[in-house]
Amino acid sequence: MKHTDKTLLGKGIKYLGMALPLAFLGPSVLYSAFNNQENPFYIPVLIFGIVACIGSMLLIFKGINTLVKSLFDQ
Numbered sequence: 001m002k003h004t005d006k007t008l009l010g011k012g013i014k015y016l017g018m019a020l021p022l023a024f025l026g027p028s029v030l031y032s033a034f035n036n037q038e039n040p041f042y043i044p045v046l047i048f049g050i051v052a053c054i055g056s057m058l059l060i061f062k063g064i065n066t067l068v069k070s071l072f073d074q
Contacts, residue, residue, distance in 0.1 A: 008070035015063030019056045026052030 029049035033042060 002072075005070045005073075008066060012063050012066030012070055015059050015066060019059035019063060022052050022056035022059065026050075026056055 026049050029045060029052060033046040033049055036042060036045075039045075
């Protein structure tokens, strides 16, 4: 009988927990950057927003992948 790997499950939930703030922060920062294009900090803020969005997507993928491994692998 298969059992869930609780340590791996906890790690997957941590990844998803880290991705949640980035999922809200990234688009907000991008919106702010596009509204203030005349600001001298436009490029750094834009880069930070893009990195936050990409980081969120990667953490979500890794978190879901870890959850699936903990539930279905032996």
